[in-house]
């Protein structure tokens with residue numbers, strides 16, 4: 069579509085959708101006006117602003133129809149695997165088998181935002197002893213109790229060990245509620261000792277070979293469980309094919325991120341880019357369609373970059389964003405305040421790194437699991453952030469804290485200190501709850517102040 073990009077409301081999208089229909093523009097089977105999702109209770113959609121491209125429409129409709137897709141997969145005889153916490157590793161195995169569909173029940177994290185806390189999920193978590201001292205992922209417990217947000221999976225897996233306390237406690241509670249879980253352990257990633265054989269991981273971390281071997285043995289247990297569920301064996305060739313396909317998704321995202329973060333004018337807003345990045349972790353329950361959705365977004369972005377069109381101005385403050393926001397609306401705020409995203413670390417950077425294809429596939433998956441920024445120290449994570457800040461030429465860093473999240477108590481300070489020391493950039497730490505309405509003036513003021521700081525530093 070060769071129109072100047074602009075951010076529009078849900079109502080504007082619905083009007084636009086009608087006009088597109090009149091012109092005979094074809095939609096995928098899950099397509100339709102975005103406004104229809106509000107009837108499902110997704111009222112936050114009314115407050116967001118969306119990119120005006122057909123590619124963005126497809127992205128949003130794809131995201132918002134995942135539950136239907138999961139139910140359709142079950143009706144078609146496929147088995148559902150709820151993969152918890154590892155963010156991007158076990159689904160690669162599951163999607164290498166043609167009758168499994170994997171998804172992250174953890175995605176319930178965003179339900180309190182999208183349904184504006186009207187879903188009752190947090191109250192259910194409260195009643196089960198998992199109160200607001202835990203991060204919003206506690207909504208997942210409520211979703212399992214009601215069974216109305218995703219079908220109950222046929223198999224549940226969860227990584228433990230170097231996992232945040234929140235998830236550990238919540239998954240244990242889930243297990244206690246009668247949902248059996250296949251636990252697999254991921255150790256805290258540590259630097260190799262002098263006498264140990266070191267392995268360079270994706271994302272430039274390193275780990276002792278012994279840790280890779282241990283994680284591989286744990287993943288072998290998961291693979292056996294997946295094979296039992298699928299009634300098929302997963303050979304090295306099929307798994308290598310699955311890795312190649314996952315890498316294609318990651319490659320598309322790498323192109324998209326590079327253009328979105330480095331083009332003179334930002335060609336795709338922060339909110340759509342966040343959703344696109346999320347597709348990497350479990351392909352929104354349809355890997356083939358994820359590829360199509362990302363290809364369309366990339367085509368749109370390529371067209372915009374070639375035409376020199378995009379958002380805000382060429383001198384928008386270039387911001388690197390750390391952690392996903394519990395309230396999606398805050399991504400809109402950044403652009404309102406004169407910023408743009410130039411680099412992200414949304415807790416799943418390892419799901420964006422290419423999976424090594426030069427080592428046996430199970431070893432490659434062990435490497436990518438250990439490359440998870442959240443299974444090492446916050447200082448390790450900061451080093452990776454510094455490298456990315458430099459790569460994308462960011463001028464400021466925002467660390468958005470997640471309410472209740474155990475890792476957020478101290479990581480902002482550590483990341484902030486290392487970023488300031490290494491890059492000399494301003495770092496802003498903000499807390500973003502699932503609904504920011506009451507505090508949005510304060511949040512906007514802080515974002516504006518950061519943008520002003522960036523502008524002042526340029527004129528020094």
Ligand code: SF4
Nearest residue numbers: 203205232234473474
């Ligand atoms: S505490 Fe952080 S890492 Fe753990 S589940 Fe919540 S958001 Fe994810």
